[in-house]
Each structure stands twice: as C-alpha cells, then as structure tokens.
Amino acid sequence: MSMYAHNGRVTTQPTLSPAEADVCCPSLTVSPLSIEDAHDFARILKAVADPTRLRLVSLIAAHEQQEACVCDLTEPVGLGQPTVSHHLKILVDAGVLHREKRGVWSYYSLEAATLNRLSEFLSPG
Amino acid sequence: MSMYAHNGRVTTQPTLSPAEADVCCPSLTVSPLSIEDAHDFARILKAVADPTRLRLVSLIAAHEQQEACVCDLTEPVGLGQPTVSHHLKILVDAGVLHREKRGVWSYYSLEAATLNRLSEFLSPG
DNA sequence: ACAAGGCATCGACAAATGTCAATGTATGCG
DNA sequence: CGCATACATTGACATTTGTCGATGCCTTGT
Numbered sequence: 001m002s003m004y005a006h007n008g009r010v011t012t013q014p015t016l017s018p019a020e021a022d023v024c025c026p027s028l029t030v031s032p033l034s035i036e037d038a039h040d041f042a043r044i045l046k047a048v049a050d051p052t053r054l055r056l057v058s059l060i061a062a063h064e065q066q067e068a069c070v071c072d073l074t075e076p077v078g079l080g081q082p083t084v085s086h087h088l089k090i091l092v093d094a095g096v097l098h099r100e101k102r103g104v105w106s107y108y109s110l111e112a113a114t115l116n117r118l119s120e121f122l123s124p125g
Numbered sequence: 126m127s128m129y130a131h132n133g134r135v136t137t138q139p140t141l142s143p144a145e146a147d148v149c150c151p152s153l154t155v156s157p158l159s160i161e162d163a164h165d166f167a168r169i170l171k172a173v174a175d176p177t178r179l180r181l182v183s184l185i186a187a188h189e190q191q192e193a194c195v196c197d198l199t200e201p202v203g204l205g206q207p208t209v210s211h212h213l214k215i216l217v218d219a220g221v222l223h224r225e226k227r228g229v230w231s232y233y234s235l236e237a238a239t240l241n242r243l244s245e246f247l248s249p250g
Numbered sequence: 251a252c253a254a255g256g257c258a259t260c261g262a263c264a265a266a267t268g269t270c271a272a273t274g275t276a277t278g279c280g
Numbered sequence: 281c282g283c284a285t286a287c288a289t290t291g292a293c294a295t296t297t298g299t300c301g302a303t304g305c306c307t308t309g310t
Contacts, residue, residue, distance in 0.1 A: 029186040038176040045174035051163040061154035104286045119248035229256050
C-alpha cells in the first residue's frame with residue numbers, strides 16, 4: 001500500500017474504527033459525510049438558505065409566544081400570502097418550523113431541535 | 126395604541142432598546158433580521174446547502190493538514206473536474222473555504238471563522 | 251522550446267427555485 | 281344558509297442552479 005500520493009504528499013489511511021465514526025450526530029468537520037447525510041443536511045440547509053425564509057424564521061422567533069400566523073408575516077416580509085405560505089411549507093417540510101392549526105389560523109413556531117442539530121453540525125465539535 | 130391584534134391575541138410592543146439589539150453578531154432567533162443580514166447569511170448558507178459541497182467541505186476537513194487539491198476531490202465526489210472547481214469557487218466566494226496556490230496545485234482549506242459564525246447564528250444564543 | 255498535467259473559465263442545457271394571480275378549502279359569523 | 285376571512289394549492293413564468301464538454305492558462309519536467 002503506497003504511503004505517497006501522486007503529488008508527493010504523505011498520505012495516511014483514514015480508516016476510522018467504528019468507535020471513532022460519529023454514529024450519533026454527524027459533523028461537517030470530523031469525517032467525510034456519507035451521501036445520505038449530505039443529502040439530509042443539504043435539505044435542511046436549503047430550506048434556511050433563502051433571505052425571505054430567514055426573515056420568516058426570525059420574525060416568528062421574535063413574535064409573542066414564539067409563534068405567528070401567516071397574516072402576521074406577509075406585511076413585514078413584503079410578499080403575497082401564497083408566496084409566504086409556500087415558504088412556510090418548505091420550512092415545515094424541512095423540520096425547521098412546526099405548524100398548528102387553531103380555528104381559522106395556522107400558527108407557526110420554531111422546531112428548536114432542528115436548528116440546534118444544524119448548529120452543532122456546522123460547529124467544529 | 127391597541128394592545129390587541131385583530132385576531133384577539135395580546136400584543137406587546139417589540140421596541141428593543143439599542144442595547145438589546147444584537148450589534149455584534151446577528152442571531153436567527155433573537156430579533157428580526159435586517160434585509161441585509163438575511164441576504165448575507167442566505168448567501169453563506171446557500172453555498173453550503175448542497176450535498177456535493179457539503180461532502181467537499183467534509184472531505185477537505187478530514188484530509189491531511191485539513192487541506193486538499195482538486196485532484197484529491199474529484200474521484201471521491203464522483204464528478205468531473207470542472208464541476209468540482211465550480212463548487213469550490215462557490216465555497217471560496219462565500220468565505221467557507223480558503224484557496225492557496227502552490228506550484229501546479231490549488232490547495233483548499235477550511236475558513237473556520239465562517240463556519241463558526243454560521244453555527245452561532247443558528248444556535249439559540 | 252515543447253509536452254504534459256492541474257486547474258479555471260466558457261457555453262450550453264436540463265432541472266430546480268422564487269414569485270405571482272387565480273382558484274380551492276375550510277372555519278366562523280350574521 | 282350565505283358571506284367573509286385565513287390559508288393552501290395550482291398553473292405559469294422568469295431566474296437561478298448543477299452538470300458537462302471543450303478550451304484556455306500556467307507550472308513543471310524533459
């Protein structure tokens with residue numbers, strides 16, 4: 001087994017023992033992501049990687065009871081109701097927000113666990 | 126000034142004092158994001174919100190010296206060299222990766238500060 | 251000088267994305 | 281019932297995005 005790569009740098013084998021592999025919470029910077037994990041986190045990140053959706057999340061977080069309905073959000077965001085509903089659906093599908101229907105209103109609130117998972121995923125733990 | 130919104134929920138005024146506003150590091154969950162901050166963070170998040178780019182970052186992080194050249198990455202990622210270069214450029218432009226040219230090779234390494242900034246932005250600080 | 255290898259850039263193209271207007275669904279009120 | 285309100289869904293459209301093949305640039309070795 002060659003210890004030297006084609007370009008002359010020393011190469012060590014990245015054979016991790018099962019104990020070293022992060023079974024619990026995959027992290028960006030500890031070991032190469034599996035294709036599945038990469039897709040999972042990309043899906044969540046994609047949901048958040050939009051200026052409008054970032055503002056929606058922050059508006060909900062700053063709202064009373066940490067929840068808000070669509071009618072609370074359309075005006076501060078400056079977009080139409082269908083567009084806001086569309087963005088909220090993306091965030092709910094990604095597990096970033098939680099939707100609870102009460103009466104005529106849909107109340108959206110944070111799914112803190114998902115944001116925490118993202119935060120720890122990105123931090124060099 | 127009405128204390129009750131149209132839908133009957135109690136509303137308290139979110140008038141933050143300047144001291145409460147996060148001047149240093151904007152966080153998703155403390156106060157409504159400005160449009161500029163939303164765009165800034167969306168740009169960084171967009172760069173990372175792709176399965177291929179997540180794997181590139183994790184491959185670089187797991188590589189010796191925490192750096193890798195394009196030729197180290199094409200095969201594990203399973204994409205052509207131009208495509209990999211394209212993804213790396215996006216990550217560099219977003220400040221997630223750093224590029225250093227040595228000889229014929231371009232060595233890519235992590236820009237830890239940016240990932241930390243992202244992580245803290247998402248965490249409920 | 252020449253050839254080869256590593257990488258960036260360009261042009262093209264299909265697929266995904268953000269937005270809107272129009273419409274549909276369901277809840278509450280007279 | 282009938283109407284208004286809050287929200288979701290649909291269809292359409294322009295823009296962006298991910299990928300590739302072809303090509304160009306630059307460094308190294310002969």
